[in-house]
Amino acid sequence: MIVFSRKLAESYQDRLKGKFPNENFIYCDTMEEVNTYIRDTEVYVTFGSDINEEFIKKAVSLKWIHVLSAGVDNLPFASIRERGIRVTNVRGIHKTQMSEYAISMLLQVYRQEKSVIKNEENQVWDNQGISLREITGKTMVVVGTGAIGSEVARLGKAFGMYTIGVSRSGKKVEHFNENYKISELNQALSLADFVISVLPSTKETKDIFKYEQFKAMPNRAVFLNMGRGDAVMEEDLLAAIRAGEIEHAILDVVKEEPLPKGHPFWTEETITITPHISGVSPEYTNRALDIFEENLQVFRRNGDNYINPIDLTRGY
């Protein structure tokens, strides 16, 4: 039995039924409903924030969890590993929309789009009072050089940017002019006009952006986080912004989501907040099911060549 934690639109249900007529797909609305099927669930398809130790204990038939997002940081990895449950996710399907997000937000800041839009609302034709800059030719430092980071760099290069990637190993990755190790992070940051964080949430990336890192960036730097909110020490970012250590921060992810009303991030003029939308795309479900279908075939033939297997020790 293959249990989905959310109801898919009918067109997607039809698509799966058409391709896998012999499978028993169950689409749930609530966790209560999931719970009624839990003993017989062989495959669980979820967005990943609904699985805890108890869930794993009750899911006695569970062999494979497919997470329909890139972040798997909420999973109880120890129990999953112990039971030998396979975990896969949909990493890679976020790269197109997330790269568009990054470029659009850099353009929004460099082209003062908020002011231009405000003037438009007021029917004011003003091309003297605004200062427009080009993102072309700038230096972009991308922290996290997986599928998303590499795609952002590819677009950066299309805009004539110099691209620097930072990753654990510092190994050469496509679309980067240079690659640094995470131990050389500050050195890389010191070169940046734009810093793009696409780090996942792991023990090592937690609070990796502290005051010291913002200080290492040039004062002109624009910092953009679309990885995970917990990569940023938020008090430090606020202090650094207020001290002029960097010019602007764009945050699509924060530690507490939704960001509460009244949080100082909302009103700081040089912080732009977006509500975790970088990964949103009308193509999302299509692309996610492409991967699920491939992996379901692997699962049924007891294969081992899953797309996007999660390393249960590293957590991503």
Place this chain on the structure above:
Amino acid sequence: MIVFSRKLAESYQDRLKGKFPNENFIYCDTMEEVNTYIRDTEVYVTFGSDINEEFIKKAVSLKWIHVLSAGVDNLPFASIRERGIRVTNVRGIHKTQMSEYAISMLLQVYRQEKSVIKNEENQVWDNQGISLREITGKTMVVVGTGAIGSEVARLGKAFGMYTIGVSRSGKKVEHFNENYKISELNQALSLADFVISVLPSTKETKDIFKYEQFKAMPNRAVFLNMGRGDAVMEEDLLAAIRAGEIEHAILDVVKEEPLPKGHPFWTEETITITPHISGVSPEYTNRALDIFEENLQVFRRNGDNYINPIDLTRGY
């Protein structure tokens, strides 16, 4: 004597003096001031909207006009041709900022940035009530395939777009998948997700976008004009937008600039107005002087290989 219609910043004056110590550069603040030098002006450097028949008549020593913009449509071409005065402009130096403008505005519309910004102002974290689309993979029709059009297409291709160019000749131009003749305009428009007009102002391009052209576009089309305002029959555009013939129009240029308060374009929700900013860049003067300096050398050695000569018969 080389007369500038506007005062350049001192750093630029120093740069010219350093490179051409024997030239007599005059920087004016007003047209009255220009008039006091007009009889001795050999070279006139201008933004191009201050030259009329009378100017040409009075400027008896004038041999070369260098226009610091791309649009030269206001010049009295007949008199200039008669006198054998050379005209050059700075076309080509707009391509970087104008391409960034085009991409940023397409992203603004497709990613509902106005709504996202409005929510941010109200401290509302909402990622359900907005619908984000990708510009990746769409079809872009660029009308006008010069330096700017080709650069927009290059960036379009970086976003995985299919690019179609439309020009008088229909000749193959770099970065376009297909090229159409202007006589096949409607056919090209019928394929577009995005239509980008970068047409100059000439007799042939005046009012080229009429109701018929907007009707030829798919209803989902986004039309962007950053060429010249008079390429668009504005009543037709308004009617077509209101009839749903196209989804959205982005206008950086209009027939009457500044667009008057109260003009219906300001308040139509699916028309976005920007105040002729697509060509603005902090690099503008630097790049414009690069071309002027090259051409000044050609002028002094009585050469013929000017950069960007204007064809006085065609008007561009």
